[in-house]
Amino acid sequence: MFNFKIVAESKTTRARAGILQTAHGEVETPIFMPVGTLGTVKSLSPEELKICGAQIILGNTYHLYLRPGCDVIQCFDGLHGFMHWDGPILTDSGGFQVFSLARLRKVTDEGVLFQSHIDGSSHMLTPETSIEIQACLGSDMVMCFDQCIKYPACRRDTRDALDLTTRWAKRSKDAFESDKNALFGIVQGGMYKDLREISAHDLMKIGFDGYAIGGLSVGEPKDLMLEMADFTLPILPDEKPKYIMGVGTPEDIVAMTALGADMFDCVMPTRNARNGQIFTATGTINICNARFKNDIEPIDPECTCYTCRHYSKAYLRHLYLSKELLAYRLNTIHNVHYYMDLARRLRKAVCDGRFEEFRGKFSKSYIV
Amino acid sequence: MFNFKIVAESKTTRARAGILQTAHGEVETPIFMPVGTLGTVKSLSPEELKICGAQIILGNTYHLYLRPGCDVIQCFDGLHGFMHWDGPILTDSGGFQVFSLARLRKVTDEGVLFQSHIDGSSHMLTPETSIEIQACLGSDMVMCFDQCIKYPACRRDTRDALDLTTRWAKRSKDAFESDKNALFGIVQGGMYKDLREISAHDLMKIGFDGYAIGGLSVGEPKDLMLEMADFTLPILPDEKPKYIMGVGTPEDIVAMTALGADMFDCVMPTRNARNGQIFTATGTINICNARFKNDIEPIDPECTCYTCRHYSKAYLRHLYLSKELLAYRLNTIHNVHYYMDLARRLRKAVCDGRFEEFRGKFSKSYIV
Numbered sequence: 001m002f003n004f005k006i007v008a009e010s011k012t013t014r015a016r017a018g019i020l021q022t023a024h025g026e027v028e029t030p031i032f033m034p035v036g037t038l039g040t041v042k043s044l045s046p047e048e049l050k051i052c053g054a055q056i057i058l059g060n061t062y063h064l065y066l067r068p069g070c071d072v073i074q075c076f077d078g079l080h081g082f083m084h085w086d087g088p089i090l091t092d093s094g095g096f097q098v099f100s101l102a103r104l105r106k107v108t109d110e111g112v113l114f115q116s117h118i119d120g121s122s123h124m125l126t127p128e129t130s131i132e133i134q135a136c137l138g139s140d141m142v143m144c145f146d147q148c149i150k151y152p153a154c155r156r157d158t159r160d161a162l163d164l165t166t167r168w169a170k171r172s173k174d175a176f177e178s179d180k181n182a183l184f185g186i187v188q189g190g191m192y193k194d195l196r197e198i199s200a201h202d203l204m205k206i207g208f209d210g211y212a213i214g215g216l217s218v219g220e221p222k223d224l225m226l227e228m229a230d231f232t233l234p235i236l237p238d239e240k241p242k243y244i245m246g247v248g249t250p251e252d253i254v255a256m257t258a259l260g261a262d263m264f265d266c267v268m269p270t271r272n273a274r275n276g277q278i279f280t281a282t283g284t285i286n287i288c289n290a291r292f293k294n295d296i297e298p299i300d301p302e303c304t305c306y307t308c309r310h311y312s313k314a315y316l317r318h319l320y321l322s323k324e325l326l327a328y329r330l331n332t333i334h335n336v337h338y339y340m341d342l343a344r345r346l347r348k349a350v351c352d353g354r355f356e357e358f359r360g361k362f363s364k365s366y367i368v
Numbered sequence: 369m370f371n372f373k374i375v376a377e378s379k380t381t382r383a384r385a386g387i388l389q390t391a392h393g394e395v396e397t398p399i400f401m402p403v404g405t406l407g408t409v410k411s412l413s414p415e416e417l418k419i420c421g422a423q424i425i426l427g428n429t430y431h432l433y434l435r436p437g438c439d440v441i442q443c444f445d446g447l448h449g450f451m452h453w454d455g456p457i458l459t460d461s462g463g464f465q466v467f468s469l470a471r472l473r474k475v476t477d478e479g480v481l482f483q484s485h486i487d488g489s490s491h492m493l494t495p496e497t498s499i500e501i502q503a504c505l506g507s508d509m510v511m512c513f514d515q516c517i518k519y520p521a522c523r524r525d526t527r528d529a530l531d532l533t534t535r536w537a538k539r540s541k542d543a544f545e546s547d548k549n550a551l552f553g554i555v556q557g558g559m560y561k562d563l564r565e566i567s568a569h570d571l572m573k574i575g576f577d578g579y580a581i582g583g584l585s586v587g588e589p590k591d592l593m594l595e596m597a598d599f600t601l602p603i604l605p606d607e608k609p610k611y612i613m614g615v616g617t618p619e620d621i622v623a624m625t626a627l628g629a630d631m632f633d634c635v636m637p638t639r640n641a642r643n644g645q646i647f648t649a650t651g652t653i654n655i656c657n658a659r660f661k662n663d664i665e666p667i668d669p670e671c672t673c674y675t676c677r678h679y680s681k682a683y684l685r686h687l688y689l690s691k692e693l694l695a696y697r698l699n700t701i702h703n704v705h706y707y708m709d710l711a712r713r714l715r716k717a718v719c720d721g722r723f724e725e726f727r728g729k730f731s732k733s734y735i736v
Contacts (some may be wrong), residue, residue, distance in 0.1 A: 039686065043693040045674075068661070068686040075662050075682065082677045082686075293436070296442050306413075310452045313445065318407065318436040318450075325411040325696055 078138020446506020
């Protein structure tokens with residue numbers, strides 16, 4: 001059932017446009033996936049997400065396993081029914097969160113013993129349980145359980161995490177039973193090119209429906225992040241979707257697309273919206289800024305999102321300063337629309353054979 | 369421009385159905401007005417409000433005067449343009465809030481000197497400035513500046529507040545210049561029937577487009593509230609709209625409609641939604657309740673609101689326990705829809721000549 005098809009390629013870069021076919025519909029790549037950690041993309045309804053252009057969203061296995069728990073989501077035959085989203089869902093494996101959020105972790109070959117960040121209760125996450133939870137969630141794109149290493153990390157620790165990730169990837173694949181959903185391997189290897197290469201080849205040997213690059217955007221300099229992606233992406237098989245996890249800013253997404261990445265996710269459009277940071281064609285603005293006090297213009301007069309069609313910067317600033325719930329939602333609508341529109345324009349540029357031109361214009365107008 | 373027409377009356381109670389005509393469209397009475405304190409009915413978009421059945425909303429003069437201030441709202445020719453709501457708006461006078469929220473009040477015949485609850489800055493609100501602010505807001509229904517007295521209050525204080533309210537009502541009318549919007553007088557007089565009568569006659573002598581009853585639902589026993597409304601409502605001219613300010617629960621609204629009230633406002637549906645309290649045909653429920661953990665049913669299978677059409681109690685409980693922004697919105701949609709539907713059904717019962725029957729059924733099924 002799951003399938004990936006490339007429909008256009010840039011001649012001068014590695015950028016490509018494709019179609020992901022899933023049990024819940026098609027996704028046009030390059031694609032950005034809004035993050036719906038707890039079964040909701042914060043502040044938005046599923047209908048709003050679609051109007052913003054969202055085609056696929058991400059759910060977090062660690063969070064959903066702890067709350068509401070699989071017993072609840074099972075009653076709805078999965079996350080789609082539970083949260084009223086009928087499009088594709090990608091779930092992470094819980095690996096990243098268990099290392100970044102949970103307390104008192106004990107990592108063994110078997111898996112990770114950890115304490116919930118909510119109530120301190122003890123849990124064990126293994127490749128098998130991660131796959132089982134993701135199956136319960138009804139995920140269209142399932143991630144292998146992996147060990148994401150912090151930055152900076154020494155070569156030995158990075159190698160150990162990579163090897164564990166490979167063994168877990170094998171077990172994840174063995175545990176994965178779906179014939180309609182996809183299983184992605186996650187390349188680790190930190191900031192060591194040769195280790196990235198080993199990891200990629202390890203995973204390709206096992207064989208997956210798609211490949212993700214994990215362990216980027218974890219605090220390393222931007223140049224290093226791009227260097228690692230630039231090195232790793234071409235190793236991965238071109239006929240499979242390539243997913244850069246947790247990335248990133250608009251300029252990151254443009255750069256990574258040029259390097260051959262197809263899929264992205266990041267909390268940036270949603271989280272920053274709730275902090276008053278808004279993405280525009282010329283860079284970000286902070287809606288609290290006093291210069292917007294009497295500004296009757298929308299964020300971007302050319303933007304077609306609901307927020308820009310109906311509300312001024314003065315109103316958005318007022319809502320935000322007043323801590324009104326509608327502030328978070330209107331800001332989020334705009335930011336998600338901005339990201340989805342960026343992905344759409346990237347794709348169109350590839351299809352129209354003018355990706356380089358688009359990238360040039362983008363980097364001239366978008367001030368970082 | 370402003371006009372009120374009665375279209376049906378109950379034969380056995382004082383309930384009536386009418387139409388308020390305003391510069392921003394018609395309102396069918398009895399009507400409940402959701403409270404949009406700061407230029408937003410908390411968590412909802414104007415489109416959602418309309419889908420919930422809202423016909424008119426309330427804005428708070430005190431809040432909007434302090435934040436964002438008239439200089440901002442003026443840039444939009446009023447609150448309608450600022451907040452993207454094209455239906456009628458009623459504004460209170462600021463009187464109630466200045467007594468309940470502001471600090472260091474000094475009441476003189478001239479007006480009230482107070483300090484902002486936001487930043488402590490000093491401001492003076494008078495009948496003239498209140499009317500001026502409400503004109504700047506572009507309010508369709510303007511309230512006279514009044515002194516709302518706390519409960520309990522002695523006869524002398526109540527009388528003083530009443531007399532001041534009368535003098536302020538006269539000045540409010542003198543300051544009111546619109547030929548298309550309505551000005552409402554506010555009956556005070558605390559829990560003293562003879563003082564209520566004096567206040568009502570004072571106001572009727574001045575002459576207003578509508579009459580509100582203030583100073584109820586301020587902590588007095590429910591029986592006393594209903595007794596005062598029962599006594600005061602018939603004194604007011606039947607050809608004018610009668611508005612009970614700050615009321616109330618569903619059962620209050622049913623009872624007050626029977627007594628001849630046409631208009632209601634209360635933060636209850638919106639505030640309680642944000643506290644997890646949901647209104648249903650059989651009474652209120654708290655969505656946090658553990659019995660909803662696996663409950664795949666909507667709040668009310670017969671309810672046609674967006675929330676009930678798409679979401680289960682289990683999902684709403686999960687969102688609420690996770691403090692997700694969507695929780696407040698979905699709960700608010702349901703509660704506002706509930707209140708608007710109650711008003712619609714009250715009106716229909718009057719029009720169909722079966723108000724008594726409706727009231728009987730309501731009080732049997734709705735458990736307080």
